[in-house]
Amino acid sequence: MSGMTHRAGRAAFGKAIDMALRNKDRDWEPEVARLIDLMQNYMDSERIDFDYDRAKAMICDQDGTLNRYIRRILSQTDPHVIRTTALNLGFEAFFHGTKTIRKMRKVHQCNVPWLILMDPTSACNLHCTGCWAAEYGNRLNLTFEEMDGVITQGKELGIYFYMFTGGEPLVRKEDILRLCEKHNDCAFLAYTNGTLVDEGFCQRMRQVGNLYLAISLEGFQEVNDLRRGAGVYGKVLHAMELLQESGLLFGVSICYTSRNIETVTGDAFVDLLIEKGCRYALYFHYMPVGNEAAMELLPTVEQRIYMKERVRQIRNMTTGKGLFAMDFQNDGEFVGGCIAGGRNYFHINANGDAEPCVFIHYSGANIRTHSLLEILKQPLFMAYREGQPFNENHLRPCPMLENPDKLIRMVQESGAKSTDLQSPESVEHLCGKCRDYAESWGVTADRIWQGMEPERCPGPGSE
DSSP: OTTOOHHHHHHHHHHHHHHHHHTTTSOOHHHHHHHHHHHHHHHTTOOOOOOHHHHHHHHHOTTSHHHHHHHHHHHHSOHHHHHHHIIIIIIIIIIIHHHHHHHHHHHHTSOOOSEEEEOSBSOOSOOOTTOGGGGGOSOOBOOHHHHHHHHHHHHHTTOOEEEEOSSOGGGGHHHHHHHHHHTTTSEEEEEEOSTTOOHHHHHHHHHHOOEEEEEEOOSSHHHHHHHHOTTHHHHHHHHHHHHHHTTOOEEEEEEEOTTTHHHHHSHHHHHHHHHTTOOEEEEEEOOOOSTTOOGGGSOOHHHHHHHHHHHHHHHOTTTSOSOEEEETTTOHHHHTSOOTTTTSEEEEOTTOBEESBTTBOEESOBTTTSOHHHHHTSHHHHHHHHHOSSOSSTTSOOTTTTOHHHHHHHHHHHTOEEOOSSSOOOHHHHHHHHHHHHHHHHHHHHHHHHHOOOOOOOOTTOO
16 A cells, blocks of 8 residues: 555545444444554655554553543544544645645745644634734734635645634634635634634534634633633533534643643643543643733743643543643644744734744735745745754744744844734844743753653654
């Protein structure tokens, strides 16, 4: 099966998935292990740091966390959703996409990302304290045609995974569902506050099968509602119940700060997420973006050390709790450092500005005036490509938070402008706020890095 074509590979994956679904109540492990074999054959000579044999052993270990995790997904998730996810997110995005992206990078001599993050709108039905998205105002929108154009161009480059944020992306739920229907070979994820999820929307999600949610949650009721508004916590739990009853795949998006870090990683909170049907938890380090950023919310050095270890405990697929957790600031070793600037992703805001990172609001190109390839070749994105990794220590991946002088230089030399429409922040001001943090964390991070056993993995789309 070495050297399978795209069509043959997708067909083989489809057959293996169907067999696993037919056997989901009995001996499904050999069929899922067969998917690993197909992955290995399809990737053929492509170098990815993945232990195929270990993965199969963990899948077949009925006492292990990974086995129990897959078992829950097979028994509790709608079969159409499982099949579509395995084909679109698994085969198309992870395998076929990675192969195509690597070729395109060589052809075009620029970064080509594995996913693109877009803001369909800046509008939101909530008014959360300190929300960075509010900087853009509340009435900016990308048209359906503009988002469709990005996806169409992206697929030509091998990009089959798209995320939506905002604003509240589900304000535009009908357009998002239209995109899911039209591009039924892609996978889509929306970061949402969860308050607009209802039974009708769940039914539509089940029909398309390729839309997933990451619901924002900052802790238990008191803390969450203090920032997001009274009653939001209850609405989020209700949304989770509807999603779980509908057999859908979803998880949470969590911004951790100096004030909530222990709560959102504690056993009680993680157990609640699992009970409510969450399959993943995406943790984001607080970023001091904006002229009015609250610097006291930056985690301490001790808290960051704790976070690095705790997330790995949670997601451990041998002994962990059965929740796939990622910490984008502390997991740099698995993806080779910073993934922004089109290396593995970039961001398009609701005004059409192409930004290297969702937290770094500078741009030199717009989707209304530039093609996708022109954006990836514009000076700021090329500066990212030339500078990555920004630090050989992948516990210090970010050019803003941990290497602030590098972001200053890239923005200045590229001529990129602030995209903040309400209170533009100079790159010098932004990075100046990060300098003390960078210095204090750097000392500790270097000590930890030097003593670590390498667990490095390039991740999807990486060389």
